[in-house]
Amino acid sequence: MEHLTLLLAIVVVTALVFDFTNGFHDTANAMATTISTGALKPKTAVAMSAVLNLVGAFLSVEVAKTISKGLVNEEGIQPEVILAALVGAILWNLVTWLVGLPSSSSHALMGGLVGATVASIGLSGVNGDVVVTKVLIPAVAAPLVAGIAAMFAARLTYRIGKNADDKTTEKGYRAGQIASAGLVSLAHGTNDAQKTMGIITLALVAGGVLAPGSNPPVWVIVSAGTAIALGTYLGGWRIIRTMGKGLTDLQPQQGFAAQTSAATVILASSTLGFSLSTTHSVSGAVMGAGLGRKGGVVRWSTATRMFVAWGLTLPAAGLVAAGAEYVARQGDWGVYAVAAFLVASCVGIWLVSRRQVVDHTNVNEVSEDDEPAGVVTTAIAAVTPPPAGSVAAVADEDLKTTIPTPASTDPAAPPAPAAAL
Numbered sequence: 001m002e003h004l005t006l007l008l009a010i011v012v013v014t015a016l017v018f019d020f021t022n023g024f025h026d027t028a029n030a031m032a033t034t035i036s037t038g039a040l041k042p043k044t045a046v047a048m049s050a051v052l053n054l055v056g057a058f059l060s061v062e063v064a065k066t067i068s069k070g071l072v073n074e075e076g077i078q079p080e081v082i083l084a085a086l087v088g089a090i091l092w093n094l095v096t097w098l099v100g101l102p103s104s105s106s107h108a109l110m111g112g113l114v115g116a117t118v119a120s121i122g123l124s125g126v127n128g129d130v131v132v133t134k135v136l137i138p139a140v141a142a143p144l145v146a147g148i149a150a151m152f153a154a155r156l157t158y159r160i161g162k163n164a165d166d167k168t169t170e171k172g173y174r175a176g177q178i179a180s181a182g183l184v185s186l187a188h189g190t191n192d193a194q195k196t197m198g199i200i201t202l203a204l205v206a207g208g209v210l211a212p213g214s215n216p217p218v219w220v221i222v223s224a225g226t227a228i229a230l231g232t233y234l235g236g237w238r239i240i241r242t243m244g245k246g247l248t249d250l251q252p253q254q255g256f257a258a259q260t261s262a263a264t265v266i267l268a269s270s271t272l273g274f275s276l277s278t279t280h281s282v283s284g285a286v287m288g289a290g291l292g293r294k295g296g297v298v299r300w301s302t303a304t305r306m307f308v309a310w311g312l313t314l315p316a317a318g319l320v321a322a323g324a325e326y327v328a329r330q331g332d333w334g335v336y337a338v339a340a341f342l343v344a345s346c347v348g349i350w351l352v353s354r355r356q357v358v359d360h361t362n363v364n365e366v367s368e369d370d371e372p373a374g375v376v377t378t379a380i381a382a383v384t385p386p387p388a389g390s391v392a393a394v395a396d397e398d399l400k401t402t403i404p405t406p407a408s409t410d411p412a413a414p415p416a417p418a419a420a421l
Helices: 002-025 027-036 042-056 062-070 079-098 105-121 128-160 166-206 218-234 237-246 252-272 278-292 300-328 332-353 375-383 391-401
Strands: none
Touching: 002 027, 002 079, 002 105, 002 166, 002 218, 002 332, 027 042, 027 166, 027 218, 027 237, 027 252, 027 278, 042 166, 042 218, 079 105, 079 166, 079 237, 079 300, 079 332, 105 128, 105 166, 105 278, 105 300, 128 252, 128 278, 166 218, 166 252, 166 278, 237 278, 252 278, 278 300, 300 332
């Protein structure tokens, strides 16, 4: 019983570490567009997001129930399985953070849980219908729904404000972005903090502390909400750069449309108990909003790398978790070995990240390696005449009127003055 108590303590601490990584990994979901458009200063944005993540953690437990009571069968699950699942999820979070890719922390956790469960008791331990209906289908539908909604919302905002003063319009939409970013943060706390609550509850059930079917205790809700808020405050600056500048260039109107659409999808899924990826929802909304502005560009090479990461999340986290479960089940030394491996890996990834630091001071800087607009987009822009009255059109007219006139054939005539460009 002493070993079990120590193991449970290790599992709970590891779950809170995952929650912490979830916070800084997914800060970009709420604040990337707000930071990139200048609606809020970076540190102010992450502080606001942290507070609202904490508040959101107390609003519902439906997603926690999906994780603790629906994804896998509680009977036969040992605490070692939960520990292994968390190891797979944490390492995937950190690897994708290191390369700046906005992958799903939710799917990393669920992939780790499925992989560890299969390694422990076989496929019978996984509820396949729940995986399909509440994980896989929302994973595909969420970015599509949010993207389409954001694209039409962006077009509508431009249509409504086409005759308004540009400065006044941008100021209003920046204020709207702040409100919608707060809504996304609230939704993120409602959805993602609950996943850690669910995994800790499942561990307590597996350890015999709680009866099967129990809801998360209050201390679990408080600790999970606090951990994700602290992680959010640190800011996942690498992923914020990718989401805010790497996928597309957003104006305040598009940022408002993207965040409002994503928040609506996330809150609706939380109410229904779908363990939705906020990353998928927000990424889809950002791309949709990018296409919602005439002449807007989505950097598809960045998007493709992101899609590949999405596809690898479940199997990669699952394979690491399966290996960790095999070692952990060997006894005390196995548990300690897995814990030591996790700590060493985290430290190693952090040291690698120090080679090129991204923080609040340079998060909006565009790297020289960032993808250009693209051949097709550049070609279309080159052959499309600028609209009348635009800056380009005025400059073109000025150029025509300032071309130097041919010199007079009279050798005594003074030279024609050069036009000032």
